[in-house]
Amino acid sequence: MQKGSMADEEPKFEHLGLDPRLLQAVAALGWRRPTLVQAEAIPLALEGKDLLARARTGSGKTGAYALPLLHRLLLLRRGGKEAAVRGLVLVPSKELGRQARDMLRHLTAFCARDIRLADLSGAEDAAAQRPVLMEKPDVVIGTPSRVLAHLQARSLSLQESLEVLVIDEADLLFSFGFEEDLKSLLCYLPKIYQTFVMSATFNEDVQTLKELVLHNPVTLKLQESQLPGPSQLSQFHIQCETEENKFLLLCVLLKLSLVRGKVILFVGSIERCYRLKLFLEQFSIPACVLNSELPVKSRCHIISQFNKGFYDYIIATDEQDLADPEGPPEGKRRKRGGKGSKGEKTRDQEYGVSRGIDFQNVSAVFNFDFPPSVESYIHRAGRTARVDNPGTVLTFVSPAEYPLLANIESALTGDSSETPLRPYQFRMEEVEGFRYRCQDAMRSVTKQAIKEARLREIKEELLNSEKLKTYFEDNPRDWDLLRHDKPLHPAVVKPHLRNVPEYLVPPTLRSIARPFLRKHQRQKRIPPRSNKGQKNPLRSFSSVKRRPRKSATKSKATPSGP
Known part of the structure; x- marks a missing residue:
């Protein structure tokens, strides 16, 4: 029946x-x-x-x-x-x-x-x-x-x-x-x-x-479509010719606040998780990490505080999908409790955040590392546009990953000729001024810095254990000590990367960009922000038209409808 x-x-x-x-x-x-x-x-x-x-x-x-x-x-x-x-x-x-x-x-x-x-x-x-x-x-x-x-x-x-x-x-x-x-x-x-x-x-x-x-x-x-329709979920892909371009584009999107609201950034490994966090720290962009190395209480606490609006950015891994991209051999299943590859011995075999977890009021999901399968893409994208809220998915694609992108588009459209993952128009020549800053930040994020960051994060989370629960019930003002987006700083942080000079902001974006200029300060508890009814949080370069210059030294741009 x-x-x-x-x-x-x-x-x-x-x-x-x-x-x-x-x-x-x-x-x-x-x-x-x-x-x-x-x-x-x-x-x-x-x-x-x-x-x-x-x-x-x-x-x-x-x-x-x-x-x-x-x-x-x-x-x-x-x-x-x-x-x-x-x-x-x-x-x-x-x-x-x-x-x-x-x-x-x-x-x-x-x-x-x-x-x-x-x-x-x-x-x-x-x-x-x-x-x-x-x-x-x-x-x-x-x-x-x-x-x-x-x-x-x-x-x-x-x-x-x-x-x-x-x-x-x-x-x-x-x-x-x-x-x-x-x-x-x-x-x-x-x-x-x-x-x-x-x-x-x-x-x-x-x-x-x-x-x-x-x-x-x-x-x-029910719901033959595995993801919400285009009126609720906007799906984009952006081509990145090099790994450096990935970091450059992400830096511009977040530093100029071209994406508004809460964002989940999916990466493919724990090492990439901390590499991205340390990179964003160079620009004073706070983010918390979510991976299988962290204690389960810390992971649940991170999700709970993210849903309450404490953090805007989570860098999450979905290692269950990425441990074996080809999947287990036919007739065999992955055994639980194995040590896995070198460096992954402490992985929690019962970890999983890309699937099923109800992240609330997520404006956008960034696939910073390409998902290994169609199912992985669907579950990642399912963290936004939940219930009746709108959402956006942006997938970074390298040239070698275009066949995988075609597989995802084919699975989502079936016999339809419509392309679900539209290209995100981004004029790279207008953000070239950020490249030297991005290169400077990437040089600071060394393998040793990543290793130290992982160890420091685990030690701090183990200290923030259930034993402190009674203390924080008696001293609620000290609750901020358990924030998960505090800087790890094993890499040298260059102060000049914190602010964005006006000359680096492309003229076409000056009317919509809101550079993240303030220092990372301890934030007060704020109510969760709903993205219900808001427009697509990602703004495309093509959605801003140029005005003729009024003078040789000054130019201005105003946003227009798509």
Whole structure:
């Protein structure tokens, strides 16, 4: 059975038959109407059917499984059922586990006494989590490996109590190396339970999962377009003949504030992550890094503060995709826990931020390093233009990467002749004045400076541990000590690069450029900025027309419509 369209009348949450306390929580979250996947999935789930749902990123899949799960548990509690673990949510990464836990907490805000949650995906060891499981929470959230460890240690039992199994971001579980863990885990489950499998794509791994855990499911194939349309998501590519041009263009875009709002810059490795951060520090542009070397608590804290508006720029890696660009050999899966290549021994195998994580109010995504696959591009682009907000994706492309760009465009358009990734018009001759500054900054970012920066970052994040939580609760003004975008400064910072002289700003951009001139200062907490309703944050050189010069020494430009 397949469904793919909503009824003529768009339903409201009040029409879905949910518990009143859940409706209160939905109203408190500001959800006015269910999304397409929620409107289709919730009624079927409440009927007790197994679901296999595909919907694009940012479409509300978490709410689609969380609301019927919680409604069923509340009914069981009302019927006098004793406390037991009746819901299990499996996620492929620790960051997604934290996100799912937070969403479930919001939805149980008005029934917290009846529904208790336990997140096993955190950094605590199994011994520290056993007391939580002894209290028999209603819902357990965790990665397959962590849940399996507790089942094998008999600190968690699901054989007699489990009612609902949820597998979130199902297309990632096997690629993250959880195939064997999941198969072993299923042996500890009862014969009968309801299952929800949620995914952004239907690949071979999802089909394997379907055979393993689903029984005559309803398949929902929603949002055939894997990314929002051009009216919501603007996609550009920009050709960079050399590596130096990449850094030059990024410097101009950020230093002249040609891109407004919050930006995620995706790179291909941890080394590149710190190279880019140290490069931006030369120009006094603060940015925080997000990679698998950092402690999980630090990663979740960075995401939380970014969503609250503390930082404008995050440099993120998606090493799970880039560890093996060609993918595993047919019939084989990547094993968990391996040391990987030299220099990557401390990589967290349960790390993942390019997929599933709900970064809020992101104006633009920059693919500074080209994504290794179509799926990687889709998941990266899915960090912006979420729900109804507009967004922009800019991909830096070298000549050798044009065949890969063609593959992405072909996958996104299908039979359509429309080009989804439009060329971003940028006149390089007008920013040549920045080149010597860019070269000066790049010379300062040596391999030794990068190595020292990585070590310093890890040491500082380990010091900013859970042990300081009580102190900061008593001294909230000192919370800025935990900022993640502070300069690392192992490289020599040249003061003259901080400011942009007026003569370097191209005449065509003087009316729209706002050079980043102020020193990096400790910022106060500010509310998150919504990019809803704003125009494309990237301004093209071609969108600014020249005026005739009024004199031989002075020129002025005014913006005009595209």
